[in-house]
Amino acid sequence: MKKISFIFLLIMMTFILTACGGIKDTNNEFDKSKNITIYTRDTTSGTRDGFFTGINFKEAIKDNTKLKSTYVQVESNGEIITNLNNDEYGIGYISLSSLNNSNLLGLPFNNIEPTNDNVINGTYTLTRNFNYMIRNDYNDDKVRQIVEAFVAYINTIDGKTTIINNDGIVEIKSTDKTWNDIKDQYPIISEDNSTITINFGGSTSVEKIAKALSAEFSPKAGNFIPDHNHTGSGDAFKRTQGTEKDGANMLHIAFASREFKADEMINEGTFGRICIDAIVVVVNSKNTSLTNVNPEILKNVYSGAVNTWEEIE
């Protein structure tokens, strides 16, 4: 028995020691003959939708079988960051707002650096818009007035600051007004609205921004009750102006992390853009193989048409 336990201990020790030795090995130079490991979000993710739309590989948005079969699927920006820091030979995509402090290399897209300025001036194109849609008809006129005040608030300096603080990208122009400048146009906000519930919903990607905006705006507009029920971009039109607009899940203000389709934009003036969300392709900081990506490279990498880092070059 002693022998057995001794052998067991020996195996454990060698396992731990060799593993530690292995870690040191990985500090070597970047080896271009190695395989590329692709990292992706799961099929329900808005970032994934934005990424594959942006690189013109729409078949893969909802379909993992279109990807190289050895893909690794994770659930958040944070997990992609942790995993890529572990894996020199991985490639992934995250929200631009997560790039800072990630220790990863954010790659230029079509030779344009991923920065906030380039997103705003429109040269960096791996982006998606966050849009809102409001109702066309209201049961209660007070609700209509609050909703309109909210939409106006989104475009003030106050609203835009909140959006930026919550990782949205939007430009504050010199012509933008503060909420104090325009609030007199919305007399409803000086009333006590604490019995009125405003229903927010739509895209889950916009949820963070929407919640921050409503939490900030409610005290400024008579303490209305914001009720958030975010289920996906597809419900934005459906629950404000479409088939479910009078159902139990109806919404007053809905958000979409994609462009509205032609048959959804039927009522002028009921929709618009809130901000831009940029996606950036990231690799491990030791990666010396890629200095720029374009849709073609990314499609080849994600579909498995190229396997090793050498082949890209």
Add this chain to the structure above:
Amino acid sequence: MDYFVRKHINEKQIRKKIIMDKIVKNIFMFITLLCASVILLIILFIAIKGISPFIKDYIINDQKYRVNFYRFISGDTWFVAPNIYGIGFIILNTLYVVFLSLIFAIPSSVLTSLFITKIAKKRLSYILIVIIELLASIPSIVYGVFGIGIITKLVKGLSNLFNYQSAGGISTLTTSLVLAIMIMPTITMLSITSIKAVKQDIENGSLALGATKTQTNFKVVLISAKSGIFAGIILGVGRALGEATAVSMVAGNAGSGPTFNLFATTRTLTSTMLMGLKETTGLDYDIRFSVGIILIFVILITNVILNFIKRKIGRMS
């Protein structure tokens, strides 16, 4: 003498007490039924949601779809748009991962419990028991973070030794190691209890026959305690099969399989349920409940089998 005899028995009082007894009995009955019905409700809810993908039509892109059950249960690819789901390989992967984690966990937890109960000094064993109780109460997300931060690095180093390029250490091996660490406290705690319950006489008898302490520990104490140790293993298997958060962080969630390669990514039933649950609707949402039903069945069947083995082992001596 009068003092010791009850003067008279008040019939009213007795009746009151009997009524009181009945009321209390009914209240207890009601509470028990309430608890039991929660389980029924959960099963009913999961069953209704989980069966609907196979019998109800879902409208996706203006066309009606439902899921083929045979393909679902035997499939080797998780999802092909719009309506082909397969979890056959996921069931195999899950069982494989749990089996591996047991191989890691059982020897170390049984040896630990033996050390704590029979070899360590009182003070030390007390400290060790406190530590193991602490381990048992650590939430799974913490194990997940530990796994993704430390164990992936170890596994990555190991795979480099074998000249195999793993996905930064995200692999079957990592998953089973994380699970092994998670179920070790469970198995250890139950083993400690069952080893403590072994009668001192048996041990003394063995020692009196001339066996050494080590011989006694392995050949007498462990054998006598095997039934309790096995109960611990059954609990551990239950925990390993049901663990979702930590697993989905280190498994890599491969889309097809089954994979038996230690360094390749894998996918378990629980991580499949968890992935994207918060952001999806319709068929893709309901199908996760179908996976839940299958998971419940897998757990039930493994428990029945393990209990059967336990009884067999218990009879052998």
